[in-house]
Amino acid sequence: xxxxxxxxxxxxxxxxxxIGTPGKGIxxxxxxxxxIGKRFASINVENVESNxxxxxxxxxxxxxxxxxxxxxxxxxxxxxxxxxxxKPFVDVMKEAGVLPGIKxxxxxxxxxxxxxxxxxxxxxxxxxxxxxxxxxxARFAKWRAVLKxxxxxxxxxxxxxxxxxxxxxxxxxxxxxxxxIVEPEILVDGSHDIEKCAYVTERVxxxxxxxxNDHHVILEGTxxxxxxxxxxxxxxxxxxxxxxxxxxxxxxxxxxxxxxxAVVFLSGGQSEEEATVNLNAINQLKxxxxxxxxxxxxxxxxxxxxxxxxxxxxxVEKAQNAFLARAKANSEATIGAYKGDAQLxxxxxxxxxxxxxxx
Amino acid sequence: xxxxxxxxxxxxxxxxxxIGTPGKGIxxxxxxxxxIGKRLASINVENVETNxxxxxxxxxxxxxxxxxxxxxxxxxxxxxxxxxxxKLFVDILKEGGVLPGIKxxxxxxxxxxxxxxxxxxxxxxxxxxxxxxxxxxARFAKWRAVLKxxxxxxxxxxxxxxxxxxxxxxxxxxxxxxxxIVEPEILVDGSHDIHKCAAVTERVxxxxxxxxSDHHVLLEGTxxxxxxxxxxxxxxxxxxxxxxxxxxxxxxxxxxxxxxAIVFLSGGQSEEEATKNLNAMNQLKxxxxxxxxxxxxxxxxxxxxxxxxxxxxxVKAAQEALYVRCKANSEATLGTYKGDAKLxxxxxxxxxxxxxxx
Numbered sequence: 001x002x003x004x005x006x007x008x009x010x011x012x013x014x015x016x017x018x019i020g021t022p023g024k025g026i027x028x029x030x031x032x033x034x035x036i037g038k039r040f041a042s043i044n045v046e047n048v049e050s051n052x053x054x055x056x057x058x059x060x061x062x063x064x065x066x067x068x069x070x071x072x073x074x075x076x077x078x079x080x081x082x083x084x085x086x087k088p089f090v091d092v093m094k095e096a097g098v099l100p101g102i103k104x105x106x107x108x109x110x111x112x113x114x115x116x117x118x119x120x121x122x123x124x125x126x127x128x129x130x131x132x133x134x135x136x137x138a139r140f141a142k143w144r145a146v147l148k149x150x151x152x153x154x155x156x157x158x159x160x161x162x163x164x165x166x167x168x169x170x171x172x173x174x175x176x177x178x179x180x181i182v183e184p185e186i187l188v189d190g191s192h193d194i195e196k197c198a199y200v201t202e203r204v205x206x207x208x209x210x211x212x213n214d215h216h217v218i219l220e221g222t223x224x225x226x227x228x229x230x231x232x233x234x235x236x237x238x239x240x241x242x243x244x245x246x247x248x249x250x251x252x253x254x255x256x257x258x259x260x261x262a263v264v265f266l267s268g269g270q271s272e273e274e275a276t277v278n279l280n281a282i283n284q285l286k287x288x289x290x291x292x293x294x295x296x297x298x299x300x301x302x303x304x305x306x307x308x309x310x311x312x313x314x315x316v317e318k319a320q321n322a323f324l325a326r327a328k329a330n331s332e333a334t335i336g337a338y339k340g341d342a343q344l345x346x347x348x349x350x351x352x353x354x355x356x357x358x359x
Numbered sequence: 360x361x362x363x364x365x366x367x368x369x370x371x372x373x374x375x376x377x378i379g380t381p382g383k384g385i386x387x388x389x390x391x392x393x394x395i396g397k398r399l400a401s402i403n404v405e406n407v408e409t410n411x412x413x414x415x416x417x418x419x420x421x422x423x424x425x426x427x428x429x430x431x432x433x434x435x436x437x438x439x440x441x442x443x444x445x446k447l448f449v450d451i452l453k454e455g456g457v458l459p460g461i462k463x464x465x466x467x468x469x470x471x472x473x474x475x476x477x478x479x480x481x482x483x484x485x486x487x488x489x490x491x492x493x494x495x496x497a498r499f500a501k502w503r504a505v506l507k508x509x510x511x512x513x514x515x516x517x518x519x520x521x522x523x524x525x526x527x528x529x530x531x532x533x534x535x536x537x538x539x540i541v542e543p544e545i546l547v548d549g550s551h552d553i554h555k556c557a558a559v560t561e562r563v564x565x566x567x568x569x570x571x572s573d574h575h576v577l578l579e580g581t582x583x584x585x586x587x588x589x590x591x592x593x594x595x596x597x598x599x600x601x602x603x604x605x606x607x608x609x610x611x612x613x614x615x616x617x618x619x620a621i622v623f624l625s626g627g628q629s630e631e632e633a634t635k636n637l638n639a640m641n642q643l644k645x646x647x648x649x650x651x652x653x654x655x656x657x658x659x660x661x662x663x664x665x666x667x668x669x670x671x672x673x674v675k676a677a678q679e680a681l682y683v684r685c686k687a688n689s690e691a692t693l694g695t696y697k698g699d700a701k702l703x704x705x706x707x708x709x710x711x712x713x714x715x716x717x
Contacts, residue, residue: 206568206572209565209568213562252616254617257611257615258611290616
């Protein structure tokens with residue numbers, strides 16, 4: 001095999017496959033303290049530890065929701081938090097058949113000599129941190145690389161740096177028992193058309209899989225978290241879900257080896273409803289799809305929940321209902337069975353696009 | 360798309376898909392004049408144009424053979440030859456539902472500074488040659504890159520050169536309407552085990568698909584012709600199921616689903632081995648988003664050649680021998696081969712020649 005021999009190989013393969021179980025997907029609840037602060041500000045909630053804890057408890061204890069979730073990505077603080085009655089969140093998840101995941105990157109920095117392109121940092125001491133997270137109950141990790149489309153972007157340098165950073169992160173995770181989610185996000189910002197996005201996505205994904213091969217990563221024990229292929233946010237023409245589905249699946253067919261068990265899409269700036277409808281179209285498409293196609297949504301799972309909660313104890317039930325509705329809708333989308341009938345919570349159709357999005 | 364837009368795109372995609380039709384595969388009959396000379400010598404037949412023509416006529420008119428084939432790879436000379444009653448071979452093939460293919464590389468040369476590693480030549484004027492071949496009726500092409508396993512081989516240089524040579528050849532073919540068969544053969548020579556072969560095969564294939572992406576090749580309009588993953592020729596043999604498992608896993612890890620078909624080379628395998636291994640792959644229960652078929656030269660022609668021995672009176676028997684192998688391999692593409700092919704003389708004979716050069 002060109003992959004290294006990991007003592008965790010069987011476990012990695014089993015966990016990665018489990019995350020791709022049809023009908024399930026990932027809740028990305030790994031907003032850093034700074035980022036969750038922005039969310040809270042939008043609903044006038046103070047950014048303190050007890051509120052951050054309360055929001056995550058609201059999500060993780062929503063009756064009936066966790067059956068649609070195979071994994072939850074956490075920020076480090078959350079990995080060690082407990083419910084109000086003192087039960088560790090990781091235990092709540094495990095008992096519900098949900099794998100805890102952990103964000104391990106330390107954000108992006110600009111690459112000198114480029115026009116605002118970035119690379120992601122976090123490799124120093126990553127092995128030790130992964131070991132610690134595994135002991136705390138984490139079984140998968142996430143690292144977000146960011147690329148953009150522009151006149152001269154993404155540059156060959158940016159593609160190479162981000163691909164090889166992802167590959168190095170991935171193998172370190174596998175050495176320590178964590179399934180790495182490989183996330184090469186190409187921002188939706190720009191006025192380019194869907195063809196351009198397809199072209200860039202294929203180029204970036206091809207580079208990622210070359211890098212993963214060079215670094216001896218066990219593909220069966222990884223997940224891919226890509227952007228869908230869509231027109232840019234400023235493009236004059238919108239694209240129907242079927243067109244997005246066609247371009248997205250074709251890009252994956254051209255680049256993602258069948259050994260990868262599941263592709264878990266990011267939602268980018270899509271509204272809750274858009275993200276669900278597009279995922280549904282992807283799963284309805286007839287064509288070769290040798291990987292599960294599911295979700296790893298942050299904003300697109302939490303937007304209406306946040307608005308319904310507003311930080312108030314008396315709104316918890318309403319907020320939980322909103323979350324349940326989105327979780328169920330996306331679960332149906334993973335099997336192409338979504339009928340567009342999810343009770344639209346306030347804000348479910350609202351675009352969540354923020355220009356040049358930074359976590 | 361990262362693929363360039365070829366005016367031939369639809370045709371390339373349709374032809375590549377056709378070649379991967381379940382129940383069909385490729386007969387590699389593209390031996391150069393020098394190489395066919397060695398074959399003919401082994402059956403005491405003179406290496407002259409009439410004999411080369413006669414052999415190919417025997418193959419292409421064998422009753423029952425063409426329905427088992429989707430393509431035949433030809434050497435340039437053969438592309439312009441005719442049957443004894445004056446019919447162009449390419450027309451015989453077309454009428455039999457078989458796409459004519461053409462070998463377009465010009466052999467290998469050593470890479471300076473390496474330990475006998477090679478690169479393949481043939482890029483100069485390739486576009487013009489492809490145009491010509493398309494006009495003569497060819498619809499796919501083949502280019503053989505060769506790598507070897509050794510202490511320090513394959514080197515990063517050899518992998519890069521061969522992968523990028525293949526990619527450049529591939530896009531030039533597509534610009535001119537020919538489906539490129541991408542063939543990165545890793546020779547079976549050596550005493551390495553199957554795991555080593557798997558590791559090298561995965562590394563080489565990953566490099567090939569990166570190169571194809573860089574060169575904007577339309578993957579849906581290509582075919583892959585890899586070696587199966589096996590122990591080295593000097594190592595103990597393993598069961599077909601083991602070969603199947605390692606081979607398919609290597610492909611799952613490297614070959615995008617957009618590629619419609621994988622047409623294995625037979626390397627030094629005997630006719631029967633090659634068929635059994637292909638059969639085992641098609642029986643394996645696992646993700647296989649491409650057809651798995653054959654592109655066999657020696658492993659389809661060995662018993663036929665021996666039976667013919669250059670004699671007119673042996674033609675019928677020789678054609679039956681070919682039909683037996685074609686049918687067996689056709690069944691192997693469906694995983695239904697029962698191992699009951701009437702073994703012709705030499706069918707179980709290893710066809711391994713150390714450091715094989717065409």
